[in-house]
Amino acid sequence: MTTDNTTAHGAAPKDTPPEGDRPVVELRGAGKSYGNIRALHGVDLAVHSSRVTCVLGDNGAGKSTLIKIISGLHQHTEGEFLVDGEPVRLSSPREALAKGIATVYQDLATVPLMPVWRNFFLGSELTRGPWPVRRLDIARMKKTADEELRNMGIVLDDLEQPIGTLSGGQRQCVAIARAVHFGARVLILDEPTAALGVKQSGVVLKYIAAARDRGLGVIFITHNPHHAYMVGDHFSVLRLGTLELSAARSEVTLEELTNHMAGGAELAALKHELSQVSGVDVEELPQAEDLAAPTAPAPASSEGKS
Template sequence: MTDKTTGTHGAVLKDAPPEGDGPLVELRGAGKSYGNVRALHGVDLTVHAGRVTCVLGDNGAGKSTLIKIISGLHQHTEGEFLVDGAPVRFTSPREALDKGIATVYQDLATVPLMPVWRNFFLGSEMTRGPWPVRRLDIARMKRTADEELRNMGIVLNDLEQPIGTLSGGQRQSVAIARAVYFGARVLILDEPTAALGVKQSGVVLKYIAAARERGLGVIFITHNPHHAYMVGDHFSVLRLGTLELSADRAEVGLEELTNHMAGGAELAALKHELSQVRGVDVEELPEEGDLTAPVAKSPEGTS
């Protein structure tokens, strides 16, 4: 087994998350307000080890705010946020990372002109020799990066190549493997397939499934219901800052999930009006009452 050491951020790799049936991360009626603006309200979310929780929503639905709360960038202003069953209120992303919550953002936090191995350890470089003349242990970092990438099923012929020369899917995969190595138990993926083509999206989805198989709890943020349904175990749909749908895979089909994601309830209500417009085909639009997926109850006082 690869020798695991602490990085400069203090996170330690664990071979597997602690055993237990309880959720790794749980939100209970969580919300966030910025002054008079309520960005998120009454959201319930649970993340279990070995499961992919998909959070879907259109632009402005509250996905980014949700990420910021869980990753420690912002604090919630209502409800509860629990990690391993204990209430927490992170003041920085470093605190979230120390609890095993890692976030892979769309920009991936990589340096395009640096080699793959250097990006893998960026900010957490291995060193050797006595202080104060310690120097980078380049051979060990290359060997470790190669082993960890291969453990995730990622085989790169040349770790010296600039990471910017990799495809979008490969860069996402390296970022996922890096988060797993540095101790992630909960992995938040922020729209990892948004700017990718079909083939590269498939590469990323494969490694999301690989992270689940390694026992991580994955939060997959996306606006693509088809990608979510390929790997998801639970689906939460946000709309205007509130939870519109919360359902396990066995309780909702792809068509129902897509309808909720696309605002199917509103489309059903407008079907009659749209039918009066010349050139608009409304035959495929849902009828009122067609959406049979379990719908999360709206908190009292919200519309």
């Protein structure tokens, strides 16, 4: 397979972190149980600065639980959670943000009818004047929002327009720029391209690469292996709460990543079932041995990374 490693932002993902680069966020054998239900078990994950770590998995794989642990919504019940090499037990998203961990959820936590600049500073508004007659510093907030958006390559003609009038991709990009402005070192993106079309997904992927280029460690949660492979430096695939695959970009091809994500064994079984149905041609489907992706994929040859 010939794959173009250049991202939409023009920079190729890195296969391995720089030597001696300590992860900003790291999970070691982490897990989470809700009573008798084990939602996550034995997960290892390392997030480095200037790298995109993609976490893939189908519905129910444990992605949401993983996000909640790292963002401080829930505490892990097994294993270790480290920030800058120090074990932590975060008790709230505010505590996570204080350590530089910001999360952009699918709903983006925006108010559709409010202007772009107001949403940019929502909950952290700038004020001026003496107490008790302090008032919003609207001019400074508009200027700062415009500068930060332009630094990310986002140019909006009118910051007064309601953020609900922007496209889904533009709203995602405003949320990313907001997290960067407020000091995020690790940015968690929860399925940012799930509800977007092809063009808008490309816009979001571009700004994910831009965030990496600005030195952030990005955790890109997705169920789309093609989107992940465009910007990812490292890939972790979850299945039923456990880590099925953890591989650097140089160690896995897009086909192998897709098979791990889709479940090669399940697809092989499905092909067998379809072969019993009249009117369904399964000859053109991949063979069972092609669908069963290896547990520990061998490094791809140089021909596969042109």
